[in-house]
Amino acid sequence: MHGPTSPGWLLVALCAATGAYCLLRMRSRLEEQRRAAGGEALMGFAMAVMALPATVVEPPRWAWIAYAVVFGTVAVRTLATARGSAHHLHHLVGAFAMAYMAAAMAAGGRHGHGGGTAPVTGVLLAYFAGYVLWSGVRLVPVAAPAAGGGVGGRAVGWGDRPELALACRLAMAMAMLAMLLAV
Template sequence: MHGPAQAGWLLVALCAATGAYCLLRMRSRIEEQRRTAGGEALMGFGMAVMAVPAAVLSPPRWAWFAYAVVFGAAALRALWAARTSRHHLHHLIGAFAMIYMSLAMTTTPTAHTGHGSSGAPALTGALLVYFAAYVLHSGVRLAPARTAPAPTGPPAVPLGWADRPELALACRLSMGMGMLAMLLTL
């Protein structure tokens, strides 16, 4: 990622922390959490590596192709999993965005600061719109709802850190914001 170094390091920290929490979610008692956590951990760590400021680490051209291959495999897995879960369509779009950014970096990996006078390509714009809508939708879902009456009956089993749906949603929100930031610097 090319842009201000401080913003790059903050994005690296955010994405790495998100990836680490997603690894923790792989230990969840809830099957759906485990199913999605691996792909989200890969996305978080992949975004963290890609967001390292170019002044610190400018990978060789072949590394960007390697990123594209890894996220291509993730896209195929998400495509297969999308048969049973709509959320995996988001993973597919995220993997596609990572492939797109990786391939864009192969053209000018050390001086890729924008798209020149012609403006952003339509695909970048479409991805920006998608991730902006995803971030807004996730943010609204994360906002507290009206309080419901207290449930009656036996107390619920407390959820572990890996099973907290609001934390998983916060991670998805942070990765969506990270993807927006990375697409904006493309």
């Protein structure tokens, strides 16, 4: 992506740390948690690579095309499973946003959208801004589970804590906002 180098490195660090935490969440006892954490780890690491400052590495056009194809495929696959699940719909929007940004970069995105914001970028910015606000509001009142509470009467492991998963998604949504602003 393009933009100042220091914020770019901060974005890389945030996305890589989020991806690493999501890998750790894959140790959950719950199958749905593991699946969601795996998808979020992929997204976090892919966002970290995509956010590398252009002054450090300028990926060739074919790399952006490959990114667009991979995340377009993820979006189509997610579309098939997204019915009835708000979380899967969020993954669908995230995969579409990644494919869209990669396609913009493959089309010469380092020069912007010709002086204006593309309507798709505006819609994605509005979605992720709303998601950040919604997630932040949901994160504030979450209380720690009572001792001995949790899934099936067992204590909730740190990988199964819903507030940590929500914080992970919030961090990635904020990173997505920053990346969309740089497209």
